[in-house]
Amino acid sequence: MIPWPRRLRNIIIRALIRAISLLCPPVHTLFSRIRSSPGVPIKDPSTSYWTLCPSPISRHGADGDLPKYADIVVIGSGITGTSFARAILDYDALHGVTGKPLCVLMLEARDVCSGATGRNGGHITPMLYRDYTELKAVHGIDMARKIIRFRLSHFQELLSVATEENLLEESQCREVEALDAFYEPSLYNEAKGKLETYKKDLPEESSRYQIYEGSDEIKNLQLSRLTVGCMSTRGGAVHPYHLVTGILARLLRVYPSNFYLFSHTPCTSISGPESAEGLYSLETPKGTIQTPHVVHATNAWASHLIPGMREKIIPARGVMTAQGPRPGLGEGSKKKRPTAWTGQRSFVFYPSNSFDVYDYLTQQPAADSAVSIYPKSAGELMFGGGFGRDNGFLTEVGNVDDRGWNSRTASYLQGALSDYFKVDDNDSKEEVKATWGGILGISVDQQPWVGRIPATITSRGSVFGGAPTATNLAAPGEWMAAGYTGEGMVHAWQSGKALAYMVLGIDEGGILDWLPEVFRISEERWKEVEIEDLIASFLNL
Numbered sequence: 001m002i003p004w005p006r007r008l009r010n011i012i013i014r015a016l017i018r019a020i021s022l023l024c025p026p027v028h029t030l031f032s033r034i035r036s037s038p039g040v041p042i043k044d045p046s047t048s049y050w051t052l053c054p055s056p057i058s059r060h061g062a063d064g065d066l067p068k069y070a071d072i073v074v075i076g077s078g079i080t081g082t083s084f085a086r087a088i089l090d091y092d093a094l095h096g097v098t099g100k101p102l103c104v105l106m107l108e109a110r111d112v113c114s115g116a117t118g119r120n121g122g123h124i125t126p127m128l129y130r131d132y133t134e135l136k137a138v139h140g141i142d143m144a145r146k147i148i149r150f151r152l153s154h155f156q157e158l159l160s161v162a163t164e165e166n167l168l169e170e171s172q173c174r175e176v177e178a179l180d181a182f183y184e185p186s187l188y189n190e191a192k193g194k195l196e197t198y199k200k201d202l203p204e205e206s207s208r209y210q211i212y213e214g215s216d217e218i219k220n221l222q223l224s225r226l227t228v229g230c231m232s233t234r235g236g237a238v239h240p241y242h243l244v245t246g247i248l249a250r251l252l253r254v255y256p257s258n259f260y261l262f263s264h265t266p267c268t269s270i271s272g273p274e275s276a277e278g279l280y281s282l283e284t285p286k287g288t289i290q291t292p293h294v295v296h297a298t299n300a301w302a303s304h305l306i307p308g309m310r311e312k313i314i315p316a317r318g319v320m321t322a323q324g325p326r327p328g329l330g331e332g333s334k335k336k337r338p339t340a341w342t343g344q345r346s347f348v349f350y351p352s353n354s355f356d357v358y359d360y361l362t363q364q365p366a367a368d369s370a371v372s373i374y375p376k377s378a379g380e381l382m383f384g385g386g387f388g389r390d391n392g393f394l395t396e397v398g399n400v401d402d403r404g405w406n407s408r409t410a411s412y413l414q415g416a417l418s419d420y421f422k423v424d425d426n427d428s429k430e431e432v433k434a435t436w437g438g439i440l441g442i443s444v445d446q447q448p449w450v451g452r453i454p455a456t457i458t459s460r461g462s463v464f465g466g467a468p469t470a471t472n473l474a475a476p477g478e479w480m481a482a483g484y485t486g487e488g489m490v491h492a493w494q495s496g497k498a499l500a501y502m503v504l505g506i507d508e509g510g511i512l513d514w515l516p517e518v519f520r521i522s523e524e525r526w527k528e529v530e531i532e533d534l535i536a537s538f539l540n541l
């Protein structure tokens with residue numbers, strides 16, 4: 001049951017939106033887009049700099065024949081689908097879930113890893129103190145702590161995975177100093193207040209925070225004198241495309257007869273479940289495949305195949321750029337104590353007095369030589385953001401066209417680094433090497449959706465509660481991990497892994513104690529959360 005004050009607030013917001021939509025066509029268009037299907041991913045997306053040199057598996061299975069059956073079909077080859085596939089295949093190889101290896105088949109609409117994972121900013125640094133106070137207000141202190149710890153666990157986990165997969169160098173997975181830089185005193189003071197609360201409630205997790213303020217400290221960081229203050233902690237950065245495609249390549253090598261990957265094979269619709277085995281039929285341009293387990297790892301596109309998720313996970317388009325640093329940037333200020341930092345720092349810049357307007361930057365290392373088949377990285381600045389600027393939400397929320405990007409945001413990003421950094425007396429600028437768009441999935445309650453999808457949401461029948469299948473997995477069904485609200489690198493890996501344990505039917509007895517319960521999909525949550533909650537949260541109502 002939605003409590004009355006919230007229900008009333010949402011009714012008022014809904015009425016206001018209706019009225020504004022009548023008077024303002026762009027708002028009308030925005031909400032029509034939000035209510036529509038995102039469709040399957042559009043062909044020929046813009047080229048992300050991360051994917052400029054495609055992985056050898058980028059078109060894997062594009063021309064292959066689709067089998068008629070798989071024990072599990074995963075839709076989506078981003079970080080979620082990859083985490084799921086790795087967890088379930090490696091578990092099965094170790095424990096032998098059934099008499100024969102589990103057959104897992106992955107469908108990908110376009111090139112492998114061509115969704116948000118292959119187009120993002122490469123940060124593995126969660127929003128911490130900034131989100132903590134709101135998480136605590138909404139979910140209580142214990143759940144807020146659990147969510148923060150879940151987010152933080154991603155860096156160590158991804159570092160271990162990259163090490164185990166022998167992808168440490170190729171994936172550039174590394175610890176960085178993660179700095180938040182502020183340009184408005186009021187927001188900086190608010191941030192410091194939030195940090196105090198965070199430190200009090202999570203002393204261990206916050207122990208590595210440092211504050212930089214005063215012109216000398218700011219100058220040492222090579223930040224411009226517009227910077228009011230800065231706070232830093234330890235975070236992570238990664239080449240997301242190399243990590244994910246590297247893992248999938250290993251899975252294809254190690255499980256040649258029970259892991260199948262079909263790129264350029266969109267799933268266009270799902271029907272079922274039919275028959276005593278509870279088989280779903282998935283339609284693709286290559287024909288139909290049947291399976292008892294459908295795993296939706298489609299994030300922003302989830303509501304195409306699950307219409308019940310419309311207005312629950314909302315797609316939104318972001319912009320990224322890759323820029324060559326100006327000479328001297330990353331070498332440290334020569335006038336003070338020079339500390340070279342190329343590839344070892346990441347930044348979130350808050351240029352206004354709102355936490356909702358921010359830009360984010362990671363920097364690829366400057367490598368001495370090429371790693372495996374890929375050309376050497378050259379300290380490229382991977383810079384994105386501008387999301388909350390100039391009413392950009394009007395055209396970008398609900399927008400799934402990643403062939404392009406918002407041109408105003410892009411031109412802002414192409415110039416903003418010269419305001420953020422100052423390199424001694426050098427006034428040269430960054431060289432823009434690439435600009436691209438990417439689609440993220442906003443969850444209306446700002447928490448991911450992880451677990452079995454009830455039939456009320458899929459509007460397809462259910463065999464939930466029936467006996468486990470002959471494969472000893474959980475009862476047949478549809479499953480999902482999605483809706484990371486632009487923070488997938490600190491939510492998706494562990495969500496995909498948790499989902500694998502659920503499908504394996506081994507998620508009891510505390511094995512998933514680390515998964516925040518509020519992430520789990522339930523009919524109650526689905527009924528309760530409304531798009532008006534998201535709007536209220538953005539408007540601080």
Ligand SMILES: Cc1cc2nc3c(=O)[nH]c(=O)nc-3n(C[C@H](O)[C@H](O)[C@H](O)COP(=O)(O)OP(=O)(O)OC[C@H]3O[C@@H](n4cnc5c(N)ncnc54)[C@H](O)[C@@H]3O)c2cc1C
Nearest residue numbers: 076078079080109115116117120121123267318438488489
């Ligand atoms: C511009 C941008 C910058 C970002 N920066 C960061 C960042 O720095 N740090 C961070 O933590 N997060 C960031 N994010 C968010 C993060 O990238 C995502 O949350 C995360 O990558 C989601 O991973 P995923 O595997 O769930 O989805 P995706 O990587 O989007 O994968 C879903 C896949 O499903 C495929 N698919 C969809 N529908 C179908 C279908 N019907 N049939 C077959 N295939 C289908 C898609 O083609 C896609 O490959 C950013 C996102 C964007 C867009």
